[in-house]
Amino acid sequence: MIRDFVKTECPEDDVLKERLETARAKLFALQMEIKEHRLPVLVLMEGYGSAGKGSVIGKVIKNIDPRFFKVFTMDKKTEEEKRKPFLYRYFVKIPEAGKFVLLDGGWMGEVTKDKLHGKTDEEEYNKRIHSVKRFERQLTDNGYLVMKFFFRISEKEQKKRLNHLLEDKNTKWRVSDADLWENKHYDKCEEAFDHYLEETNTSTAPWYIVDSKNKKWAELQVLERMVEGIETAIQNSSIAVPILQNVFPLKKMPKLSEVKLDKQIEEDTYHTELDKLQKRLGELHNELYRKKIPVIIAYEGWDAAGKGGNIKRITGALDPRGFEVHPIASPEPHEKARHYLWRFWNRLPKTGHIAIFDRTWYGRVMVERLEGFCSENDWKRAYNEMNEFERELTDWGAIVVKFWVQIDKDVQLQRFTDRQNTPEKQWKITDEDWRNREKWDLYEEAINEMIEKTSTEYAPWHILESNDKKYARIQALKILIEEIEKKL
Amino acid sequence: MIRDFVKTECPEDDVLKERLETARAKLFALQMEIKEHRLPVLVLMEGYGSAGKGSVIGKVIKNIDPRFFKVFTMDKKTEEEKRKPFLYRYFVKIPEAGKFVLLDGGWMGEVTKDKLHGKTDEEEYNKRIHSVKRFERQLTDNGYLVMKFFFRISEKEQKKRLNHLLEDKNTKWRVSDADLWENKHYDKCEEAFDHYLEETNTSTAPWYIVDSKNKKWAELQVLERMVEGIETAIQNSSIAVPILQNVFPLKKMPKLSEVKLDKQIEEDTYHTELDKLQKRLGELHNELYRKKIPVIIAYEGWDAAGKGGNIKRITGALDPRGFEVHPIASPEPHEKARHYLWRFWNRLPKTGHIAIFDRTWYGRVMVERLEGFCSENDWKRAYNEMNEFERELTDWGAIVVKFWVQIDKDVQLQRFTDRQNTPEKQWKITDEDWRNREKWDLYEEAINEMIEKTSTEYAPWHILESNDKKYARIQALKILIEEIEKKL
Numbered sequence: 001m002i003r004d005f006v007k008t009e010c011p012e013d014d015v016l017k018e019r020l021e022t023a024r025a026k027l028f029a030l031q032m033e034i035k036e037h038r039l040p041v042l043v044l045m046e047g048y049g050s051a052g053k054g055s056v057i058g059k060v061i062k063n064i065d066p067r068f069f070k071v072f073t074m075d076k077k078t079e080e081e082k083r084k085p086f087l088y089r090y091f092v093k094i095p096e097a098g099k100f101v102l103l104d105g106g107w108m109g110e111v112t113k114d115k116l117h118g119k120t121d122e123e124e125y126n127k128r129i130h131s132v133k134r135f136e137r138q139l140t141d142n143g144y145l146v147m148k149f150f151f152r153i154s155e156k157e158q159k160k161r162l163n164h165l166l167e168d169k170n171t172k173w174r175v176s177d178a179d180l181w182e183n184k185h186y187d188k189c190e191e192a193f194d195h196y197l198e199e200t201n202t203s204t205a206p207w208y209i210v211d212s213k214n215k216k217w218a219e220l221q222v223l224e225r226m227v228e229g230i231e232t233a234i235q236n237s238s239i240a241v242p243i244l245q246n247v248f249p250l251k252k253m254p255k256l257s258e259v260k261l262d263k264q265i266e267e268d269t270y271h272t273e274l275d276k277l278q279k280r281l282g283e284l285h286n287e288l289y290r291k292k293i294p295v296i297i298a299y300e301g302w303d304a305a306g307k308g309g310n311i312k313r314i315t316g317a318l319d320p321r322g323f324e325v326h327p328i329a330s331p332e333p334h335e336k337a338r339h340y341l342w343r344f345w346n347r348l349p350k351t352g353h354i355a356i357f358d359r360t361w362y363g364r365v366m367v368e369r370l371e372g373f374c375s376e377n378d379w380k381r382a383y384n385e386m387n388e389f390e391r392e393l394t395d396w397g398a399i400v401v402k403f404w405v406q407i408d409k410d411v412q413l414q415r416f417t418d419r420q421n422t423p424e425k426q427w428k429i430t431d432e433d434w435r436n437r438e439k440w441d442l443y444e445e446a447i448n449e450m451i452e453k454t455s456t457e458y459a460p461w462h463i464l465e466s467n468d469k470k471y472a473r474i475q476a477l478k479i480l481i482e483e484i485e486k487k488l
Numbered sequence: 489m490i491r492d493f494v495k496t497e498c499p500e501d502d503v504l505k506e507r508l509e510t511a512r513a514k515l516f517a518l519q520m521e522i523k524e525h526r527l528p529v530l531v532l533m534e535g536y537g538s539a540g541k542g543s544v545i546g547k548v549i550k551n552i553d554p555r556f557f558k559v560f561t562m563d564k565k566t567e568e569e570k571r572k573p574f575l576y577r578y579f580v581k582i583p584e585a586g587k588f589v590l591l592d593g594g595w596m597g598e599v600t601k602d603k604l605h606g607k608t609d610e611e612e613y614n615k616r617i618h619s620v621k622r623f624e625r626q627l628t629d630n631g632y633l634v635m636k637f638f639f640r641i642s643e644k645e646q647k648k649r650l651n652h653l654l655e656d657k658n659t660k661w662r663v664s665d666a667d668l669w670e671n672k673h674y675d676k677c678e679e680a681f682d683h684y685l686e687e688t689n690t691s692t693a694p695w696y697i698v699d700s701k702n703k704k705w706a707e708l709q710v711l712e713r714m715v716e717g718i719e720t721a722i723q724n725s726s727i728a729v730p731i732l733q734n735v736f737p738l739k740k741m742p743k744l745s746e747v748k749l750d751k752q753i754e755e756d757t758y759h760t761e762l763d764k765l766q767k768r769l770g771e772l773h774n775e776l777y778r779k780k781i782p783v784i785i786a787y788e789g790w791d792a793a794g795k796g797g798n799i800k801r802i803t804g805a806l807d808p809r810g811f812e813v814h815p816i817a818s819p820e821p822h823e824k825a826r827h828y829l830w831r832f833w834n835r836l837p838k839t840g841h842i843a844i845f846d847r848t849w850y851g852r853v854m855v856e857r858l859e860g861f862c863s864e865n866d867w868k869r870a871y872n873e874m875n876e877f878e879r880e881l882t883d884w885g886a887i888v889v890k891f892w893v894q895i896d897k898d899v900q901l902q903r904f905t906d907r908q909n910t911p912e913k914q915w916k917i918t919d920e921d922w923r924n925r926e927k928w929d930l931y932e933e934a935i936n937e938m939i940e941k942t943s944t945e946y947a948p949w950h951i952l953e954s955n956d957k958k959y960a961r962i963q964a965l966k967i968l969i970e971e972i973e974k975k976l
Contacts, residue, residue, distance in 0.1 A: 004735045137691050203625050203692055208733045225733075232728040232865060240723035243716050245696045247492045377720060 001197045002152060002190060002209060010217040020216065023223035027063040030230050031100075035068065037234050038097035040144050040338070043226065046108040047151025048189075049179035050161040051212040056151075057102050059219045060226070069100035074109065083292075083350040085396035086110075086128060087135050091345040094139065096337035107132055108148075108200070112192045113178070116185070127395065129199050134388045136205045141241045141381060142339050145233040146205040149222055150197060151212040155186040240377040248387045249457040255448050261408050261467040270470045277477035278317035284484045285318050285354070292351040293487060294398040297480065298360040301405025302443075303433045304415040306469040310405060311356055313473040314480065323354035328363070340364055340374075340382075341389055351397070360402075361386055365450045370442055383453040390459040400459040401483050403476055404451060405466045409440055489685045490640060490678060490697060498705040508704065511711035515551040518718050519588075523556065525722050526585035528632050528826070531714065534596040535639025536677075537667035538649040539700040544639075545590050547707045548714070557588035562597065571780075571838040573884035574598075574616060575623050579833040582627065584825035595620055596636075596688070600680045601666070604673070615883065617687050622876045624693045629729045629869060630827050633721040634693040637710055638685060639700045643674040728865040736875045737945040743936050749896050749955040758958045765965035766805035772972045773806050773842070780839040781975060782886040785968065786848040789893025790931075791921045792903040794957040798893060799844055801961040802968065811842035816851070828852055828862075828870075829877055839885070848890075849874055853938045858930055871941040878947040888947040889971050891964055892939060893954045897928055 011019065034041060043060075045053040054073070061069055072093050081089045087107070095101035111128045114120045120128065139146050153161070162179055165171040182189050201207045208225050212218040265273070288295060297314065299307045315325060326347045335343040341361055349355035364386070369379040390400050407415075416437070419429040436443070455461045462479050466472035499507065522529060531548075533541040542561070549557055560581050569577045575595070583589035599616045602608045608616065627634050641649070650667055653659040670677050689695045696713050700706040753761070776783060785802065787795045803813060814835045823831040829849055837843035852874070857867040878888050895903075904925070907917040924931070943949045950967045954960035 001735065004737075009740060141691070203629070203690060203729065203732075206730055206732050228731050228868075232730055235728035235865065239727055240720040241691065242694055242720055244691075244694050245713075247489065249492075252497065377723065380716075 008211045026227045035098040040095040041100045043102045051151035074105040140204040251455045251460045264468040265471040281317040289352040295354040297356045298402040305405035325356045328359040394458040496699045514715045523586040528583040531590045539639035539641045562593040628692040739943045739948045752956040753959040769805040777840040783842040785844045786890040793893035813844045816847040882946040
């Protein structure tokens with residue numbers, strides 16, 4: 001691709017100047033349209049060392065109000081980032097609706113450089129290409145404009161620039177060993193870059209190769225492309241995209257109506273079992289910590305099904321330094337302004353840690369579906385997006401355990417009434433709970449579809465029969481212990 | 489991909505029946521929406537021999553009014569098709585707006601089988617993958633719904649079905665050698681199919697793998713996917729898609745205002761030259777015919793620039809059995825209802841033949857652009873689409889020669905006036921010509937952009953200075969001869 005790309009010709013000075021002025025003015029004007037249309041714009045700058053990515057970013061942002069953009073330079077990973085999935089540091093930086101994010105270097109750099117330096121083998125490389133394609137598709141499917149620029153300079157030009165920097169004491173520090181290595185192995189790098197560009201050049205997020213031998217010319221190319229890209233994206237208000245076929249191995253699951261809810265546990269047995277299981281879980285937590293295995297526990301269930309009490313029995317067994325509970329309510333405005341999985345990417349545990357989600361990303365296919373908070377196309381697409389999300393997690397090495405806490409309608413009524421009649425429990429019951437209860441059948445249909453479509457072999461749902469809360473707690477502990485033991 | 493694909497489970501008989509009824513009713517209802525929304529739907533059925541593609545097509549079309557669909561079985565190529573570019577037989581079969589086309593086998597089959605049987609090497613295979621991706625992108629970018637189904641059965645199941653067919657005298661003929669070969673080399677085929685699916689699984693035209701062990705179940709999978717796909721597509725009225733960066737080598741071209749139009753030719757020289765050049769062209773025509781090289785000559789130019797007379801001097805040198813002139817007016821309704829390149833694909837010459845287009849596909853970026861017959865996104869995208877189109881032609885082995893016949897505004901006025909004042913020429917001048925003349929400057933801008941963006945090294949524009957028509961004719965012959973000689 002890079003070689004197919006034709007050396008463009010830099011226009012004459014006066015034309016260049018005129019076109020630059022036009023493009024700058026257009027971008028300036030477009031920022032307000034972006035805001036109005038709530039378009040999130042992610043601009044990725046990749047390419048050769050010293051090709052001038054940073055300098056062009058500096059030029060581009062001059063045309064945008066500082067409130068509307070963020071720039072991130074993707075240097076070395078922090079210790080924190082090293083303990084997160086490969087895509088983490090990129091996903092958490094996606095822009096919110098109506099704003100720009102410009103990335104100086106990004107996932108392309110990471111994937112190609114790790115390959116070039118033998119840090120990833122062919123298999124791992126291909127897995128990452130897959131991850132990247134899914135990531136970019138998820139963004140564009142969810143209304144993001146993703147613009148990818150590759151800054152190209154020739155081997156000779158790069159050498160010249162590096163030497164120039166090296167000659168001056170004040171700029172010497174800017175030349176990294178990696179830059180020198182790249183120049184020395186230019187052809188090999190070009191091949192690796194080219195392969196990557198080819199593999200990830202999709203019609204919704206295509207690559208633009210920037211001829212970077214002249215700085216103003218590079219700026220112009222980027223500006224004109226950005227203007228064109230934004231104008232195009234603004235025309236598409238809300239697009240419906242094809243619902244992809246599931247490609248993940250699914251487990252066969254029962255419908256909720258088929259789940260028997262008559263199981264109970266004796267008070268004595270409960271306490272004995274609880275002690276035993278919590279002790280075991282505590283041991284396992286240490287082992288997970290030592291082996292740096294992250295665990296993600298996802299709780300969903302009917303109102304008053306007993307999620308809270310169930311979670312307590314898990315956390316009661318854990319070292320508080322090694323876990324976090326995330327209660328998930330409706331998204332905050334800054335969360336709602338981003339891809340719906342963003343707030344969950346942001347709450348992922350570090351390796352060796354446990355994150356417990358009290359309600360989860362599955363809100364997309366339950367409350368958001370039923371209340372119309374997202375379009376039909378959005379929630380239909382979400383099953384696959386969530387399977388992909390969880391696949392990233394398990395590929396990273398995480399254990400993902402998902403609980404559906406199940407009760408029947410009568411038990412819910414009884415618990416609601418009980419809450420209403422007990423002063424210290426009244427805060428737990430709201431009008432919304434009653435309204436949701438009225439939609440029980442619709443919810444049940446949505447939940448059945450969710451369980452059917454997202455019970456992958458690597459992250460299946462576990463249905464906890466919770467008419468007897470104690471029985472459900474013991475079950476949750478047993479399942480969690482079993483899943484952890486499988487992995488250790 | 490095929491292996492990632494999970495064996496689905498066929499529902500129980502009663503559920504299957506119910507879902508089939510629902511899906512059939514939905515598809516039946518959707519055909520009118522498709523018509524209303526003018527959505528063209530291309531359904532591609534690919535997969536293993538005897539997996540039941542044909543049988544499912546038979547079931548699908550039962551729900552569609554015969555006026556709204558066409559089915560094509562892609563058997564062996566006809567002699568005609570063999571003398572056309574690889575994509576020809578597929579492109580000419582694309583549906584018109586508001587209608588279905590179902591293809592029983594298609595380009596996937598051709599590409600993978602030619603690879604499996606060593607008819608194409610790695611390089612040719614990759615070129616075809618590129619062609620296919622461009623083809624499908626061009627369709628979806630232009631508002632087509634492209635649904636791709638791959639019918640999968642196991643090696644064992646395929647063997648069983650083939651044996652079953654072979655046992656009966658009446659069905660024996662349905663088993664081809666290719667089917668038997670496929671079953672014998674099942675793993676190798678699966679690998680080739682898998683590679684192809686992976687390479688062409690785009691987010692706008694994704695693959696759906698159909699578990700085909702049970703016929704009714706296969707039908708249901710296809711119907712449900714089709715309903716979903718159509719419902720999704722209908723939500724997108726007119727989408728703006730990213731304008732791709734040019735990846736083709738371009739020649740630097742002058743602006744029209746830089747073209748000197750003072751060149752003339754003496755009457756005597758003209759006749760001598762004409763005779764000589766026509767004789768030479770005649771010889772070359774024979775050679776082209778023998779070597780089976782197709783030639784495509786594209787004429788564009790200002791009204792009254794002298795295109796007609798110029799073309800006559802070319803055809804005057806040619807054997808009438810070996811060329812065709814295509815005068816291109818506004819598209820007919822059945823042409824307008826399809827991808828704008830369709831009518832040109834339909835008029836491609838056979839190998840060894842010459843096709844001359846009097847006005848061309850470039851109408852998209854001139855009259856259609858200026859008169860608003862297509863959207864801005866449409867014509868901006870078209871430069872690349874036409875470069876891709878011509879690349880298909882030259883990759884196929886064709887010589888593509890494009891002439892822009894240039895005159896200045898004064899000469900046009902003089903010729904218009906002359907036409908109006910000469911009774912036998914009056915039919916050549918219309919009100920529209922006068923109206924177009926008023927838009928000269930806008931046209932000039934569009935033409936400059938067209939010449940700049942579509943003068944690829946493999947199919948550049950040649951500007952014919954035609955203030956002196958005779959000079960232009962000699963130039964055209966010279967250029968044509970030179971281009972042909974380069975290739976021979």
